[in-house]
Amino acid sequence: MNFNITQEQQQFADALRRWVDKDYSFEHRNKIIHSEQGVSGEAWATLVELGMTALPVPEEQGGFNGSAIDMMVVMQELGRGLVVEPYFATVLGAQFLKLAGGQEALLEQVAGGELKLAAALGEKQSRYEMFDIATTAKKNGDGYVLNGTKTVVIHGGQADKLIVSARTGSGQRDTSGISLFVVPADAAGVSRRDYRTIDGQRAADITFSNVQMPASALLGKEGAGWDILEAATDYGATLLCAEAVGAMEALNAATLEYLKTRQQFGVPIGKFQALQHRMAEMFMQMEQARSMATLAAVKVASSDPEERRRTVSAAKARIGQAAKYVGQQAVQLHGGMGVTNELPAAHHFKRLTMIDVTLGDTDYHLARFAAQPGFKKSA
Amino acid sequence: MDLNYTADDLAFRDSVRAFLDASLPKDLQDKVLNHKRLSKEDIVRWHKIVAKQGWVGTGWPVEHGGTGWSPVQRHIWEEECARAGTPPILPFGVNMVAPVIMAFGNEAQKRHYLPRILSCEDWWCQGYSEPGSGSDLASLKTRAERQGDHYIVNGQKTWTTLAQHADMIFCLVRTDPNARKQEGISFLLIDMKTPGITVRPIIMLDEDHEVNEVFFDNVKVPVQNLIGEENKGWTYAKYLLGHERTNIAAVGRAKRELLFLKRVANEQRKNGKPLLEDPVFASKVASLEIEIMALEMTVLRVLSLESAKRGPGPEASMLKVKGTEVQQMLTELMVEAVGPYALPFDATYLEGEREHSIAQDDDAAPLAPYYFNYRKTSIYGGSNEIQKNIITQMILGL
Numbered sequence: 001m002n003f004n005i006t007q008e009q010q011q012f013a014d015a016l017r018r019w020v021d022k023d024y025s026f027e028h029r030n031k032i033i034h035s036e037q038g039v040s041g042e043a044w045a046t047l048v049e050l051g052m053t054a055l056p057v058p059e060e061q062g063g064f065n066g067s068a069i070d071m072m073v074v075m076q077e078l079g080r081g082l083v084v085e086p087y088f089a090t091v092l093g094a095q096f097l098k099l100a101g102g103q104e105a106l107l108e109q110v111a112g113g114e115l116k117l118a119a120a121l122g123e124k125q126s127r128y129e130m131f132d133i134a135t136t137a138k139k140n141g142d143g144y145v146l147n148g149t150k151t152v153v154i155h156g157g158q159a160d161k162l163i164v165s166a167r168t169g170s171g172q173r174d175t176s177g178i179s180l181f182v183v184p185a186d187a188a189g190v191s192r193r194d195y196r197t198i199d200g201q202r203a204a205d206i207t208f209s210n211v212q213m214p215a216s217a218l219l220g221k222e223g224a225g226w227d228i229l230e231a232a233t234d235y236g237a238t239l240l241c242a243e244a245v246g247a248m249e250a251l252n253a254a255t256l257e258y259l260k261t262r263q264q265f266g267v268p269i270g271k272f273q274a275l276q277h278r279m280a281e282m283f284m285q286m287e288q289a290r291s292m293a294t295l296a297a298v299k300v301a302s303s304d305p306e307e308r309r310r311t312v313s314a315a316k317a318r319i320g321q322a323a324k325y326v327g328q329q330a331v332q333l334h335g336g337m338g339v340t341n342e343l344p345a346a347h348h349f350k351r352l353t354m355i356d357v358t359l360g361d362t363d364y365h366l367a368r369f370a371a372q373p374g375f376k377k378s379a
Numbered sequence: 380m381d382l383n384y385t386a387d388d389l390a391f392r393d394s395v396r397a398f399l400d401a402s403l404p405k406d407l408q409d410k411v412l413n414h415k416r417l418s419k420e421d422i423v424r425w426h427k428i429v430a431k432q433g434w435v436g437t438g439w440p441v442e443h444g445g446t447g448w449s450p451v452q453r454h455i456w457e458e459e460c461a462r463a464g465t466p467p468i469l470p471f472g473v474n475m476v477a478p479v480i481m482a483f484g485n486e487a488q489k490r491h492y493l494p495r496i497l498s499c500e501d502w503w504c505q506g507y508s509e510p511g512s513g514s515d516l517a518s519l520k521t522r523a524e525r526q527g528d529h530y531i532v533n534g535q536k537t538w539t540t541l542a543q544h545a546d547m548i549f550c551l552v553r554t555d556p557n558a559r560k561q562e563g564i565s566f567l568l569i570d571m572k573t574p575g576i577t578v579r580p581i582i583m584l585d586e587d588h589e590v591n592e593v594f595f596d597n598v599k600v601p602v603q604n605l606i607g608e609e610n611k612g613w614t615y616a617k618y619l620l621g622h623e624r625t626n627i628a629a630v631g632r633a634k635r636e637l638l639f640l641k642r643v644a645n646e647q648r649k650n651g652k653p654l655l656e657d658p659v660f661a662s663k664v665a666s667l668e669i670e671i672m673a674l675e676m677t678v679l680r681v682l683s684l685e686s687a688k689r690g691p692g693p694e695a696s697m698l699k700v701k702g703t704e705v706q707q708m709l710t711e712l713m714v715e716a717v718g719p720y721a722l723p724f725d726a727t728y729l730e731g732e733r734e735h736s737i738a739q740d741d742d743a744a745p746l747a748p749y750y751f752n753y754r755k756t757s758i759y760g761g762s763n764e765i766q767k768n769i770i771t772q773m774i775l776g777l
C-alpha cells in the first residue's frame with residue numbers, strides 16, 4: 001500500500017499554492033467576487049498555464065490524462081485558496097464529454113483553456129435526484145428542440161457551452177429516457193440569469209425555449225444518458241470532497257493559530273480544556289474526511305458501478321458531517337471574529353456549508369449508500 | 380400543578396392579540412415573516428406604535444411609565460409578538476440601560492433618559508466589548524480621566540450592535556488603572572454626537588451591517604453622565620446582565636419558525652414527495668420540536684420561580700445556551716430543507732428593493748444568510764462556553 005502522492009502531483013500542488021499565495025490573495029479574491037463577472041480572466045489564464053485544464057483531459061487531446069487522485073491534489077489546493085474560478089464546472093463538464101466519447105475537438109479546447117463548460121442538471125423539483133427531469137428534447141427532423149428550466153447551474157453564466165440533461169422519453173422520474181446534449185450558451189432561445197452564491201461563487205438559472213439543436217448536439221446514445229450522468233456527477237462529488245478537505249485544512253490551521261494567540265483571562269484561550277477537546281475533534285474529523293476523500297478518488301474510476309456509488313456516497317456523506325462540525329466549531333472558537341466577513345476562515349465555513357448542499361447532501365448520500373444492493377447482505 | 384393559563388391570563392392574551400391585529404403594519408409583518416432585513420425606520424416605527432399603547436416598558440414599574448406586568452404577562456406579550464411577526468423592541472435602551480438608570484441613576488438622569496427611552500427618542504447601543512476584552516470583559520482598557528467636571532475618554536469599543544444608528548452609548552470605562560481589574564471600572568453614558576467618536580462598520584457573514592467598531596479620541600463627557608459612583612461600574616454591569624432574561628430563549632419565535640420550517644419542508648420535494656414526509660428529515664424536525672417543547676416548559680418553570688420573588692439567577696445561562704441551540708438548529712434545518720436552493724445570494728431582495736428573489740425560490744433566498752448570521756447567537760451576550768462555566772460554578776459548585 002502506498003499513500004504517498006507522486007512527485008508530479010506534489011509539483012502541481014506546490015505550483016498552485018505558490019500562485020494562490022502570490023496572486024490570489026484573500027483581498028484579491030474579494031475584488032473578483034464583487035466584480036461584474038465574478039471570475040477573473042487573468043486567474044483563468046494562469047490556471048491554464050499551470051496545466052490545470054489539461055490535467056484531466058486524455059493525452060490524445062493534448063492533456064495529461066490525470067486521474068481522480070491527481071485531481072484531488074488540485075482541488076484541495078483550490079479549496080484551501082477559496083478559488084472561485086469556473087474550474088470545477090469545466091472539469092465536471094469535461095467528464096461528461098470523456099464518458100460519452102466522440103468529443104475530441106471539445107476536449108482539446110478544454111485542455112487549451114479555450115472552452116468553459118457547465119453542467120445544467122438540476123430543476124426546481126429535482127433537489128438532488130438528477131433523474132427527475134421535466135426539461136424535454138423533442139425530435140425535430142434531424143435534430144431536437146429543447147424546452148425547460150435548469151436551476152442553480154454552477155458557473156452556468158460563465159460557461160461557453162452547457163451540458164444539458166433532458167427527457168427524450170419515459171416518465172419524469174425515470175432513469176430511462178434521459179438524453180444529454182451540448183448546447184452553446186449563446187444559442188437562440190437560451191436565457192441565463194446569473195447570480196452570486198452565498199459562498200462567493202456564481203450560479204445561474206437557465207431557461208431553454210425552443211432551442212434548436214442539430215443531431216450532433218447529442219452526447220452518447222439517445223435515452224441512455226443516465227449512466228453517464230450518474231458517473232459524471234459521482235466524479236464531481238469526488239472533486240468536491242477533495243475541495244472540502246482543503247477548506248477544512250485551512251480552517252483548522254487558522255483556528256489552531258487563533259487558539260494559540262488569542263488571550264483572554266491572561267492566557268491563550270487554547271489553554272481552556274473545553275476548547276482543546278473540540279480542536280482535537282476538529283482534527284480527527286478532518287483526518288477521517290481526508291481518508292474518505294482519498295478512498296472516493298481511488299474508487300470513482302471503478303468499473304463496478306455499485307462500488308463507485310457506495311464509496312462516493314460514503315465519502316460525500318462523511319465529509320458533509322465533518323465539514324459541518326469543523327465549520328461550526330471554527331466559527332465558535334473564533335468568537336466574534338468568526339462571524340465577520342473579514343476573515344478567510346468565515347469564507348471557508350461558507351464554502352464548506354455550500355459544498356454539502358451541492359450534488360447531494362449528507363442525508364441524500366447516506367440513503368444512497370444504504371440503498372446499494374450490497375448493503376443488505378448479512379452473514 | 381396546573382399548566383394552564385388563568386382566566387385573567389387568557390383575557391390579557393386576547394387584549395394583546397386584539398392590539399396586534401389592529402396595529403401591526405402589514406409591510407413590517409411581511410418583512411419579519413419572510414426573513415427580510417429591517418431598517419432603522421422599521422424598528423423605530425414599530426417602537427412608536429407600541430409606545431403609544433404604553434406597552435414598551437414591560438419590565439418597568441408603573442411609576443416610571445412601565446406596564447407593571449407580571450412575568451407571565453410579559454411572557455404572553457413576547458410570545459404573541461413573536462407569533463404575529465412584529466419587529467423587535469431593541470433591548471439596549473429598554474431592557475439594559477434603563478434598569479441600571481432606575482436602580483443606580485440620580486433623579487435628573489431618571490427624569491431625562493427614561494421617558495426618551497420609552498418613546499424611542501434616543502437609540503441606545505452597548506459599549507462593553509473591546510478588541511482585547513470579549514469574554515474577559517473586566518480586562519477592558521478604554522480610559523476615562525477626570526478633568527474638572529468632564530471625563531476625557533480614549534480607547535476603542537467593538538461589536539457594538541447598530542451603533543451606526545445610535546444617539547447614545549452606555550460604556551464601561553476604566554477610571555482607576557491601578558485598582559484590581561473589576562474595581563476601577565465606571566459606567567458612563569455618552570452622546571454619540573460628541574466630537575472624537577468614530578464609528579466603523581463590521582460586515583457580518585451574511586454581508587449585513589449589524590455591528591461596529593467605535594473609537595474614542597479625547598472625547599469630552601460631562602461628569603453628570605456618570606451612573607452611580609465612580610469605580611463601581613462593574614457592580615452595575617453585573618446587575619444588568621442578570622436582569623433581562625424572560626425572552627432570552629425566544630421560544631415564541633422558535634415556535635413560529637418551526638411552522639415556517641414545516642411549510643418549506645412541505646413544499647420541497649424529496650423522492651417526489653413532500654420533504655416533511657421523508658422519515659429522516661421528519662425525525663430531525665420532530666427532535667427539534669420536542670426540544671422546543673422542553674425549552675418552553677423550562678422557561679415557564681424559571682418564570683414561576685421569578686414570580687415567587689427569587690432574584691435573577693444562573694438559570695438565565697441555561698436558557699441562553701438551550702435557546703440559542705434551538706435557534707441554530709432551526710436555521711440549520713432550513714438550509715437543509717432547501718438544499719441546493721440555499722446557494723443563490725440576493726441582497727437586494729433581502730433589503731426589500733426587489734419583490735422577488737433573483738433565483739427561483741423566494742422562501743429559500745434568506746435562509747442561508749439567516750443560518751450564517753445566527754452563528755452569532757452562541758457567541759454574543761456571553762458565549763455559550765462562558766454560560767456553561769457559570770452553570771458549573773454557580774449551580775453545580777464545581
Ligand SMILES: Cc1cc2nc3c(=O)[nH]c(=O)nc-3n(C[C@H](O)[C@H](O)[C@H](O)COP(=O)(O)OP(=O)(O)OC[C@H]3O[C@@H](n4cnc5c(N)ncnc54)[C@H](O)[C@@H]3O)c2cc1C
Pocket residue numbers: 262264265269272274275332333334335336337339504505506507508510512513514515537538539540589590755758759760761762763764765768
Ligand atoms: C453579532 C454580535 C453582536 C454583539 N453586540 C455587542 C454589543 O452591542 N455590545 C457589546 O459590548 N458587545 C457586543 N458583542 C460582543 C460579544 O459580547 C463578544 O463577542 C463575546 O463576549 C465574546 O467575546 P470575543 O468575541 O472577544 O471572543 P473571545 O472571548 O475571544 O472567545 C473566543 C472563544 O473562546 C471561548 N472562551 C473564552 N474564554 C473561555 C473560558 N474561560 N472557557 C472556555 N471558553 C472560553 C469563547 O467561548 C469563544 O468560543 C457582540 C458580538 C457579536 C458577535
